[in-house]
Structures are given as structure tokens and as C-alpha cells.
Amino acid sequence: MAQSAFSLNRPVSSNQFWLYSLLGGLYTVGVGYLISKVGAVGVVLAIGGPIAGALAVMVLLQPRVGLLLYVQLSFIVGFARFAQVDVPVGLFVDGLLALTLLSLFVNGQQMAWHRMRSLAFALIALWFLYTVIEFINPEAPYRPAWLYHVRPFSMHWFMVACIVLVAPITRNDIRIFVNSWLFWSFLAALWAFKQQYIGLTPAENQWLFEGGNAKTHILFGQLRSFSFYSDAAQFGAEMAGVTLVSIIRIFEEKKLTLKLIYGFLALVFFWGYAVSGTRSALFVLIAGFPFYLLLKRDIPKLLIGLAVAIPLFLLLMYTSVGSSNYQVQRMRSALTPMNDPSFILRLQNQEKLKTYLKDLPFGAGIGTSTDMGARFSPWHWAAQIPPDSWYVELWIETGRVGVSLYILMLLGLVGIGVYRVWQLKDPWLVKIMYAFLAEFVGIALMGYSNPVLGQFPTNSVVFISTLLVATCYRWDIAPPGAAEIATAHIYPLNDTDHEAI
Known part of the structure; x- marks a missing residue:
């Protein structure tokens, strides 16, 4: 049974290996071409591109991640003045905020839209x-x-x-x-x-x-x-x-x-x-x-x-x-x-x-x-x-x-x-x-x-x-006598009582 299981899994692992190898090869060729065309900017894009893609997915899944990234990026903006390449960090800030707003609608059912009545x-x-x-x-x-x-x-x-x-x-x-x-x-x-x-x-x-x-x-x-x-x-x-x-x-x-x-x-x-x-x-x-x-x-x-x-x-x-x-x-x-x-x-x-x-x-x-x-x-x-x-x-x-x-x-x-x-x-x-x-x-x-x-x-x-x-x-803290709620630190029991101000 163990041998049978191994043989069943082996083709899947082999296919994954070839898929990852192909993607890795294409990525390497793409990076080489990019660097040959635009130089140092290509290096930045090659390293930062995958990271930016992963962060974008995280922001779409959790809009509060976008807010915390916005804080970090706001401090990094000043570095752009002293960088050897022209990086439009200010536009990145605009894009990040827009992506975070999009995430609010993507995760609309989890958002507390009533708080905007303040x-x-x-x-x-x-x-x-x-x-x-x-x-x-x-x-x-x-x-x-x-x-x-x-x-x-x-x-x-x-x-x-x-x-x-x-x-x-x-x-x-x-x-x-x-x-x-x-x-x-x-x-x-x-x-x-x-x-x-x-x-x-x-x-x-x-x-x-x-x-x-x-x-x-x-x-x-x-x-x-x-x-x-x-x-x-x-x-x-x-x-x-x-x-x-x-x-x-x-x-x-x-x-x-x-x-x-x-x-x-x-x-x-x-x-x-x-x-x-x-x-x-x-x-x-x-x-x-x-x-x-x-x-x-x-x-x-x-x-x-x-x-x-x-x-x-x-x-x-x-x-x-x-x-x-x-x-x-x-x-x-x-x-x-x-x-x-x-x-x-x-x-x-x-x-x-x-x-x-x-x-x-x-x-x-x-x-x-x-x-x-x-x-x-x-x-x-x-x-x-x-x-x-x-x-x-x-x-x-x-x-x-x-x-x-x-x-x-x-x-x-x-x-x-x-x-x-x-x-x-x-x-x-x-x-x-x-x-x-x-x-x-x-x-x-x-x-x-x-x-x-x-x-x-x-x-x-x-x-x-x-x-x-x-x-x-x-x-x-929750009001005295309020029922225990697992998410009290996010949505307290009396949240809607405060919306008038």
C-alpha cells in the first residue's frame, strides 16, 4: 500500500517540478531581458515585482494590511529623493490607497459600513x-x-x-x-x-x-x-x-x-x-x-x-x-x-x-x-x-x-x-x-x-x-454586564450607539 501510494503521488510531484522549473526559467529569461534593456531599474523590478504582487494579494484579502503598508510607504517616500533611480513612490501611495479601497468592496460583507454615518x-x-x-x-x-x-x-x-x-x-x-x-x-x-x-x-x-x-x-x-x-x-x-x-x-x-x-x-x-x-x-x-x-x-x-x-x-x-x-x-x-x-x-x-x-x-x-x-x-x-x-x-x-x-x-x-x-x-x-x-x-x-x-x-x-x-x-472595554463577544475589540456591542458623532 505504501509503495502504491508513493507511485500515485510521484507523477504529481514530477509535474509540479517541471512546472516550477518552466516558470523559474521563464522568470530568469525575463529578468535578464529586463536588466539588459533598462539596467538598474530592471533589477528593482525583478526583485520588487513578486514582492509587490504578494503584498497586493494580501491587501485584497485584508484591507487593514493596506493601511499599515500605507504607513510604511509614507516614510519611505523621502528615500526616493536620494535614490539613484527615479522611483515614483508618490504614485505607489495613490495606487495602494486605491487598491485598499477596492479591497473594502471585495470584502464588503465583513466591513462595518454603518460607521460612515458619523x-x-x-x-x-x-x-x-x-x-x-x-x-x-x-x-x-x-x-x-x-x-x-x-x-x-x-x-x-x-x-x-x-x-x-x-x-x-x-x-x-x-x-x-x-x-x-x-x-x-x-x-x-x-x-x-x-x-x-x-x-x-x-x-x-x-x-x-x-x-x-x-x-x-x-x-x-x-x-x-x-x-x-x-x-x-x-x-x-x-x-x-x-x-x-x-x-x-x-x-x-x-x-x-x-x-x-x-x-x-x-x-x-x-x-x-x-x-x-x-x-x-x-x-x-x-x-x-x-x-x-x-x-x-x-x-x-x-x-x-x-x-x-x-x-x-x-x-x-x-x-x-x-x-x-x-x-x-x-x-x-x-x-x-x-x-x-x-x-x-x-x-x-x-x-x-x-x-x-x-x-x-x-x-x-x-x-x-x-x-x-x-x-x-x-x-x-x-x-x-x-x-x-x-x-x-x-x-x-x-x-x-x-x-x-x-x-x-x-x-x-x-x-x-x-x-x-x-x-x-x-x-x-x-x-x-x-x-x-x-x-x-x-x-x-x-x-x-x-x-x-x-x-x-x-x-x-x-x-x-x-x-x-x-x-x-x-x-x-465592554460595558458592565455586556455579553462576552469574541470580536469585542473589533466590533463592540454598543458600536451603533456612537454613530451620531
């Missing part, structure tokens, strides 16, 4: 609808530029909102999201230290000097480290954000070991912020930490925080202690903006913009300012005045109606977040959501001076975290 989604959807209508803005000098700029403005946020609300995200997925954020940020800090104290790579030097970025990244002979992010401002904002998150975790963790780990991370991230030379990123901490203390509704800790913070600010504002250190001096200048020529120039530019935008309540059209304007309509006034601010950029492109709607959306999301967090009972969930919400408030305030809300990876983190906070009840 105020948070309505706010984001309203903003997205407004930007879609902006496509027909008659003032736009080059309408196709809309497609490039609407993605960071609203499209990605809308797509992420659909995925986060509908997909069965677990508590472990939130842990992966937070740990990925801290891991990539730690690598970014180390790379910035390498730039600051060892030197730049040839590709980084090329980006710095050929693109004119040296004017903003080398001040008084001192490099503003930018790590593998889009620029020093983006890097500084991210470092300030994760510094705030680490500080909050120090306060929230009970175990001494975890307090020490987050204390170490806070020091690393804070010095990463310092070597970025991004003065406005200080306001992520100035706004975010007091907001966290208000969320805690802990008056003693609020007083302790003020007792520690006020002397430090007075030391920076009214003394010259540490002025010999460039990073300390940059922080000090952030607290006295009217003594800063660049800040005064920003105010002068905003006065010019008032004249142009006086009769344009809907702005000049999406894609008319910053790099997109310089690329597609360099002759237009919107492309010739640097906004130097996320909100000013919105003002230029969507008008006072658009920027007002956007700010109301942000305030609405903060209000929803506060309401949700104050209802939580699970200590682990509380400390995570406190950190998300406080960091969001700090980044939103910093948006006045830098366009960080429209750049990777800050926008990706904000897009996900705001929706996690708005629906944090999904992972809270």
Missing part, C-alpha cells in the same frame, strides 16, 4: 467635496494642476477615512501603527545625526545644491538636518511630534522600565528636532503638552507642567544662556518672531496676498501656488509669492471660504476627539489617544508657519490618528 466622516467628506468643486474654479490658470495638489489637500484624507472607519482594525493594528511611527522616527533621528556630525551623502549634496535648497538648509554656515524627509521643516515637525508623544508616554506609563525607554526616546527625538533648526516646531510642544494636561483634567500636573515650562521659556526669552549653541539660539529666536527678518517678510507677503485675494473668495484654484504653481503656471501671481504656511497656501488656492471650512473641520475633529477620549475607560487606550490628539493639536498649530500638514509622513499620521481618535470607542 460627524467626523461628514466633516472630512464635506472638505473633500469642496476641493472637488474647486476643479471648476474659473480663476485657475492651469486646471490639470488640480490633480496633483488635491491629493495632499483632501483626497488621501478622504480615502484613509473610509478605510479606517470601515475596516476591522484591531488593537494590535494600533500598536503596529504607533510602533512603526516611533521606529521610523528613531531611524530618521539617527540619520539626521549622521548628516549633522559626519556628513551628507553625494545624493544629499546634489539635492541640497542643485535644487537651491542650500539657501534654506545652510544658515550661517550651519546645516539644518533634514534626514530622509522632504525638508528640514517637515523633519523638525515630526521630531517635535514624536517628542511630545514620548513625553506623554512617560507620564502615562506605570512601569519604570517603560518610563526610562520613553525618556531615552524623548531625548533622541528632541535633539533631532534641535538639529533640524526648525524654530516653529517648538510650538508643537508648546501647544501639544498643555493640551494633554487639559485632557487629563489633572490640575496638580498642569501646575507642575507650568512650573517647569515657564522658567524655561523665560530663560530662552530674556537671557543669553546657551546662545553659543546654534540649536539653542534657533529655539530662542522662535519666541521673538518680530525680531526675525524672515517672519517679517512672511507678514509682508501676506499683505500682498490680501490685495490679490480680496475679490477671490474661492481662491486662485488648487495647484496654483508652491511647487505645483512654479511647475505649471510660473507666470501667475500665486506661484510668485511663497506662502510659507499651510493655511496661507490653502487661502491662496481655495480662498477664504476654503481655509475657513478647513479650520472648522480641524476644530470639529478636535472637539469630537475630546468628547470621545473623555468617555474612554481602558487605560491603555486612553494614553494612546491622548498622545494622538495632543500631537494633532500641536501639528495643526505649527501649520501656520510651515506646510507640514500637506507632506509625508506627517499628513499620513494625522489622517489615520484623527479617525482612530474619533472612533476610539471601538476598542474600549
Whole structure:
């Protein structure tokens, strides 16, 4: 019987062997041809193609996998600038989000579509609808530029909102999201230290000097480290954000070991912020930490925080202690903006913009300012005045109606977040959501001076975290007396009770 079984199985194994050999041979020939035609790009495609195919299948099977890949890809985007081959990582992000949305419909019966009946989604959807209508803005000098700029403005946020609300995200997925954020940020800090104290790579030097970025990244002979992010401002904002998150975790963790780990991370991230030379990123901490203390509704800790913070600010504002250190001096200048020529120039530019935008309540059209304007309509006034601010950029492109709607959306999301967090009972969930919400408030305030809300990876983190906070009840502890449900951490018993907000 054993021999018979062996003989029955043998032809199948032989057929599989020849099939795999044929496929392997065809793949090898294809790779060789590809490399001979396109060189290094062929090597990347040969290695990355099968991996990308496997990941695409995983995303189609589980949309939450696509969301976690989106987080990783958002941090990898910056590497494309220093790659020796031209890799359209930004288009990969668009494709990944589109594939994840498709996965929602493929797995439609497992998705919680009712969660889209929420105020948070309505706010984001309203903003997205407004930007879609902006496509027909008659003032736009080059309408196709809309497609490039609407993605960071609203499209990605809308797509992420659909995925986060509908997909069965677990508590472990939130842990992966937070740990990925801290891991990539730690690598970014180390790379910035390498730039600051060892030197730049040839590709980084090329980006710095050929693109004119040296004017903003080398001040008084001192490099503003930018790590593998889009620029020093983006890097500084991210470092300030994760510094705030680490500080909050120090306060929230009970175990001494975890307090020490987050204390170490806070020091690393804070010095990463310092070597970025991004003065406005200080306001992520100035706004975010007091907001966290208000969320805690802990008056003693609020007083302790003020007792520690006020002397430090007075030391920076009214003394010259540490002025010999460039990073300390940059922080000090952030607290006295009217003594800063660049800040005064920003105010002068905003006065010019008032004249142009006086009769344009809907702005000049999406894609008319910053790099997109310089690329597609360099002759237009919107492309010739640097906004130097996320909100000013919105003002230029969507008008006072658009920027007002956007700010109301942000305030609405903060209000929803506060309401949700104050209802939580699970200590682990509380400390995570406190950190998300406080960091969001700090980044939103910093948006006045830098366009960080429209750049990777800050926008990706904000897009996900705001929706996690708005629906944090999904992972809270079950109400007393509720029946045990195996999937309580995904779909709690009282999920539908929260949809009105």
C-alpha cells in the first residue's frame, strides 16, 4: 500500500517540478531581458515585482494590511529623493490607497459600513467635496494642476477615512501603527545625526545644491538636518511630534522600565528636532503638552507642567544662556518672531496676498501656488509669492471660504476627539489617544508657519490618528454586564450607539 501510494503521488510531484522549473526559467529569461534593456531599474523590478504582487494579494484579502503598508510607504517616500533611480513612490501611495479601497468592496460583507454615518466622516467628506468643486474654479490658470495638489489637500484624507472607519482594525493594528511611527522616527533621528556630525551623502549634496535648497538648509554656515524627509521643516515637525508623544508616554506609563525607554526616546527625538533648526516646531510642544494636561483634567500636573515650562521659556526669552549653541539660539529666536527678518517678510507677503485675494473668495484654484504653481503656471501671481504656511497656501488656492471650512473641520475633529477620549475607560487606550490628539493639536498649530500638514509622513499620521481618535470607542472595554463577544475589540456591542458623532 505504501509503495502504491508513493507511485500515485510521484507523477504529481514530477509535474509540479517541471512546472516550477518552466516558470523559474521563464522568470530568469525575463529578468535578464529586463536588466539588459533598462539596467538598474530592471533589477528593482525583478526583485520588487513578486514582492509587490504578494503584498497586493494580501491587501485584497485584508484591507487593514493596506493601511499599515500605507504607513510604511509614507516614510519611505523621502528615500526616493536620494535614490539613484527615479522611483515614483508618490504614485505607489495613490495606487495602494486605491487598491485598499477596492479591497473594502471585495470584502464588503465583513466591513462595518454603518460607521460612515458619523460627524467626523461628514466633516472630512464635506472638505473633500469642496476641493472637488474647486476643479471648476474659473480663476485657475492651469486646471490639470488640480490633480496633483488635491491629493495632499483632501483626497488621501478622504480615502484613509473610509478605510479606517470601515475596516476591522484591531488593537494590535494600533500598536503596529504607533510602533512603526516611533521606529521610523528613531531611524530618521539617527540619520539626521549622521548628516549633522559626519556628513551628507553625494545624493544629499546634489539635492541640497542643485535644487537651491542650500539657501534654506545652510544658515550661517550651519546645516539644518533634514534626514530622509522632504525638508528640514517637515523633519523638525515630526521630531517635535514624536517628542511630545514620548513625553506623554512617560507620564502615562506605570512601569519604570517603560518610563526610562520613553525618556531615552524623548531625548533622541528632541535633539533631532534641535538639529533640524526648525524654530516653529517648538510650538508643537508648546501647544501639544498643555493640551494633554487639559485632557487629563489633572490640575496638580498642569501646575507642575507650568512650573517647569515657564522658567524655561523665560530663560530662552530674556537671557543669553546657551546662545553659543546654534540649536539653542534657533529655539530662542522662535519666541521673538518680530525680531526675525524672515517672519517679517512672511507678514509682508501676506499683505500682498490680501490685495490679490480680496475679490477671490474661492481662491486662485488648487495647484496654483508652491511647487505645483512654479511647475505649471510660473507666470501667475500665486506661484510668485511663497506662502510659507499651510493655511496661507490653502487661502491662496481655495480662498477664504476654503481655509475657513478647513479650520472648522480641524476644530470639529478636535472637539469630537475630546468628547470621545473623555468617555474612554481602558487605560491603555486612553494614553494612546491622548498622545494622538495632543500631537494633532500641536501639528495643526505649527501649520501656520510651515506646510507640514500637506507632506509625508506627517499628513499620513494625522489622517489615520484623527479617525482612530474619533472612533476610539471601538476598542474600549465592554460595558458592565455586556455579553462576552469574541470580536469585542473589533466590533463592540454598543458600536451603533456612537454613530451620531
